[in-house]
Amino acid sequence: MASKRDDFKETTKDIMAKRVGYRCSNPSCRKPTCGASDDPNNYSNIGVAAHICAAARGGKRYDPDMSKEERRDIHNGIWLCQTCSKLIDSDDLRYTVDLLHKWKSLSEEIAILDLETASPAQFVEQDKELIRFYIQCFDRPAFRDEIRMEFSMEDFDRAIEDTIIALNTGVLRTRDGSIIKQSEGKAFVQNPDWREKLYNIVDILTAIRRRLNIAARDGSYHQHKNGSEIIYVFHDPQLEIWLNSSREEILRIMSTICKDIGVPELLFPRCRYSW
Ligand SMILES: [Zn+2]
Numbered sequence: 001m002a003s004k005r006d007d008f009k010e011t012t013k014d015i016m017a018k019r020v021g022y023r024c025s026n027p028s029c030r031k032p033t034c035g036a037s038d039d040p041n042n043y044s045n046i047g048v049a050a051h052i053c054a055a056a057r058g059g060k061r062y063d064p065d066m067s068k069e070e071r072r073d074i075h076n077g078i079w080l081c082q083t084c085s086k087l088i089d090s091d092d093l094r095y096t097v098d099l100l101h102k103w104k105s106l107s108e109e110i111a112i113l114d115l116e117t118a119s120p121a122q123f124v125e126q127d128k129e130l131i132r133f134y135i136q137c138f139d140r141p142a143f144r145d146e147i148r149m150e151f152s153m154e155d156f157d158r159a160i161e162d163t164i165i166a167l168n169t170g171v172l173r174t175r176d177g178s179i180i181k182q183s184e185g186k187a188f189v190q191n192p193d194w195r196e197k198l199y200n201i202v203d204i205l206t207a208i209r210r211r212l213n214i215a216a217r218d219g220s221y222h223q224h225k226n227g228s229e230i231i232y233v234f235h236d237p238q239l240e241i242w243l244n245s246s247r248e249e250i251l252r253i254m255s256t257i258c259k260d261i262g263v264p265e266l267l268f269p270r271c272r273y274s275w
Pocket residue numbers: 024025026029030031080081082083084085
């Protein structure tokens with residue numbers, strides 16, 4: 001008997017991959033999924049034609065009402081890199097059918113936009129618009145003050161998280177916690193140099209959150225009251241320096257883009273305190 005998995009046909013997989021220009025359809029990833037291998041007559045493929053609703057009973061987002069044909073139809077597939085295909089199967093509450101369809105149509109749209117290079121001027125304008133939004137995301141205390149001057153490390157961590165979300169999705173969380181979709185994520189930026197820089201910035205932001213998390217767990221800092229002033233004291237001076245210099249580095253990278261589009265550069269910290 002044939003397998004109980006309703007796998008895609010090879011031709012279906014091929015079209016799925018081509019419709020997104022062989023890139024991962026997770027808009028926050030967009031990793032290329034194929035390239036030259038050492039064998040000059042071959043290529044490496046790290047792309048996966050993933051099922052949106054699982055191919056077999058027991059899989060994630062399995063829909064018993066679907067027919068075998070519907071399950072292996074291109075409509076039920078999404079082209080992803082290996083990491084993202086594992087990611088979507090790790091949590092079907094987060095990676096819902098709706099979200100995956102959204103990813104797919106977004107990636108298909110980007111792929112076709114990539115082809116339409118006939119009007120690069122239009123892309124430059126779009127890019128500038130996106131960059132202006134991202135610059136606005138750095139206009140908050142978390143990118144202004146030295147780490148020991150922070151009021152609350154929890155608020156700082158949230159501000160960093162908000163910035164990552166804004167760069168990845170174009171969604172901005174305001175101070176009162178409400179969420180507004182103002183723009184698009186960094187994957188929409190057409191200029192490859194700017195896009196690369198934004199990906200680097202998100203990597204650094206993620207590293208800041210990770211190190212801060214470990215520091216909180218290990219009790220690597222404490223609050224110190226000095227009269228009416230409260231400051232954070234770090235037990236590891238290297239960590240404190242890194243938390244400052246990493247944000248300085250982010251604003252430095254951002255500033256190179258500011259320069260390109262002709263807006264004022266970002267400086268950290270906004271005012272230097274005397275030691
Ligand atoms: Zn991916």
